[in-house]
Amino acid sequence: MAQIFSRGANAFARSSLVIGLLLPAGLFLTALKLDRSPLQTDQGVVLAQPVPFSHDHHTAVLGIHCGYCHTSVEKSAFAGLPPTETCMNCHKQIWKDSPTLEPVRASFRNNEPIQWNRVHDLPDYVYFNHSIHIAKGVGCETCHGPVNEMPLMYQAKSLQMQWCLDCHRAPEKFVRPKDEVYNMDWEWGSDVDPLEEGKKLVEAYDIRPQDTCSTCHR
Amino acid sequence: MRTETKHTAAVYALALSALLLLATACRQDMHDQAKYEPLEASSFYANGMASRPLIANTVPRGFLREDTVLFTGLDAAGSPAAIYPQASLAERIPGAGEMSEKELWGLLLKRGETRYGMFCTPCHDPVGTGRGMIVQRGFKSPPSLHEERLRESPPGYFVNVMTEGFGQMSSYAPLVSPEDRWAIAAYIQALQLSQHVRLAELPAELVHSFGEAQNEAPADAAEHGSEGHGEEVSHGADQSGEI
Incomplete structure (x- = not known):
């Protein structure tokens, strides 16, 4: 009786075992990576705007305060567009x-x-509130990056849920003195331990960020 | 038997990973719900804005402006108020209700300082001499807050100017809340005092440290003397020069 499979079929069978394992794993990892890439998050993408407004020029060069234009940032969920x-x-x-x-x-x-074309656009099921973050000592720069160095505005962070939780689960790493929230160049001095100082602020400002679903989703 | 299980497992794994790949590209409907976020665009209205302007003469609940002094800076007779509407301010500034009078003034000045920094310094500069960055870039120079006419103006005058605008200055009422306008007025008065107080009127401590500073820099002190301010401590021009 003649052989059904040729000799070459052995190699095919072996390689299919390898591919069968590697391909799904590779696809899976690629999918994960893509999901966190700027392709999905729009991180770092400059959107075309009707007027090429430069935050760099207006804040760093002219010294105009964030609050001059974003007037409702301290008292409402929406920071306000002038x-x-x-x-x-x-x-x-x-x-x-x-x-x-x-x-x-x-x-x-x-x-x-x-x-204007909105640069920081959270999904509609996320109820982010600017005022509480400003009131508890989260700086503009912590979430928006170095806006004072952006001739054209872009989203500096991923704005993904994992990124929100990084801070909600360890606020001491990100909090700063309330007086410094608008300061784009602020950092802890080299003579102090940032984590220790952060812990003190979390205590002093009574910062209790929740990481329950309903904190951000309603 | 064994190969069959392996086969099915591989098929499942492949199908699952293919599904995952699809999931990255999809954008759920809940992402953009049938509701408007602040200032979102709308195709429904002619000017494309979902946020509607108020119809003329409507008063939103809680926005009835009965306290004319607070909202305009003018008293019943229509002249600039000389007295701060302290009760209204205490009511409107969060946390100020339980404060003593002294604490309230401290809070008001502190708030005024930050608001002045936000809204006034671009033109009036940090000291109030009217040489801010926007003026340096070609905007018409505002009068110095330290000129005699303005030093003698009551706080309500500044509130009124912020509310209604003056000359080339637009109304700042849309940007600055009434309580903050009063806070800025208080800070302007503090600024004026800081540049034009008589030496004899200062607390003994400050007089002492001023004397020390003068001894350390005799040349600088002589310059001040020749400017014709007499006894007045006036650093206004010097400080703004450094900005």
């Missing part, structure tokens, strides 16, 4: 003929909002 009138406080006189700023002037003239 109305066109806020831009015009200065730009009615400064760069008033600049073609780049024409969308701003048009918005002011026609009473039409400027349609």
